[in-house]
Amino acid sequence: MQNLIAENGPVETAQMSLWVCSSLVALGVFLYRKRPRERLYAGWLALVSALAAFREADGHTLLNPEVLGSWGVRYRIDWWLSLDAPVLPRVLWAVLAAVIAVAMVAPLLKASPRAFLLIRGRDRAWWLFAIAAGALFVGYACDDLVGRGQFVAPIYSQSAEEISELIGAMLFLLAIGLTVRLSLSTREKMARERLKPA
Numbered sequence: 001m002q003n004l005i006a007e008n009g010p011v012e013t014a015q016m017s018l019w020v021c022s023s024l025v026a027l028g029v030f031l032y033r034k035r036p037r038e039r040l041y042a043g044w045l046a047l048v049s050a051l052a053a054f055r056e057a058d059g060h061t062l063l064n065p066e067v068l069g070s071w072g073v074r075y076r077i078d079w080w081l082s083l084d085a086p087v088l089p090r091v092l093w094a095v096l097a098a099v100i101a102v103a104m105v106a107p108l109l110k111a112s113p114r115a116f117l118l119i120r121g122r123d124r125a126w127w128l129f130a131i132a133a134g135a136l137f138v139g140y141a142c143d144d145l146v147g148r149g150q151f152v153a154p155i156y157s158q159s160a161e162e163i164s165e166l167i168g169a170m171l172f173l174l175a176i177g178l179t180v181r182l183s184l185s186t187r188e189k190m191a192r193e194r195l196k197p198a
Contacts, residue, residue, distance in 0.1 A: 002155060005162040012056060012162065018169035019053035025176045037111050038183050044107040045176055051100070052169070114188050121191020125182075128175035135168035 005011050026046035033039050054060075065072030070086060073093045079085050118126035142161035146152060182190070 005159050011166055015162075015166050015169045016053050016056040018166075018173050019049050019056055022169070022173045022176050023049035023053060025173070025180065029176070029179055033183060035183070035185070038185065040107040041111040041113060041184050042179065044104075044111065045179070047103055047107075049172070049176070051104075111184070113184055114191075117188055117191050117195070121188075121194045123187050123191050125175045125178035125187060128171045128178065132168045132171035132175060135164045135171065139164035139168060
């Protein structure tokens with residue numbers, strides 16, 4: 001079991017592959033859809049998936065000073081606040097972080113999926129996204145909140161983390177797959193119809 005869930009092992013490789021597939025499928029939806037709202041939503045899904053793949057591949061290690069020298073980012077508050085640290089790299093990384101933050105929020109706000117309508121209207125894709133988010137949160141909690149030997153043995157918390165993240169990545173891909181066939185607007189219309197009294 002330990003070999004399966006090891007760092008860069010089969011389970012992590014499967015997770016990264018699922019995130020890359022999710023990103024590619026969402027990008028395909030982005031290119032296929034014509035309405036700006038649908039394209040924004042699909043583009044947002046592609047970005048979320050690409051960032052998840054980057055995180056799963058430990059891409060942040062490629063941005064470290066060991067790789068980029070003095071231009072590398074340091075994930076420590078003392079570097080960000082230090083008067084001795086070079087200003088230009090900090091400005092560059094702060095701007096990049098702000099651009100990513102805006103790219104994560106703005107398209108979703110502009111597309112404004114009607115979440116409560118989709119949930120109450122039993123939209124399968126939206127429910128899959130919600131369950132995927134829950135599974136990913138469980139994975140995060142197993143690693144950062146209860147893992148690392150704090151409350152349970154690391155092998156158990158790591159197993160729960162990796163399996164939860166794998167389930168989350170699979171469900172996210174399934175949800176994106178459902179957006180291929182039906183646009184967000186169509187799914188909202190169907191949810192509205194399901195909520196009408198018989």
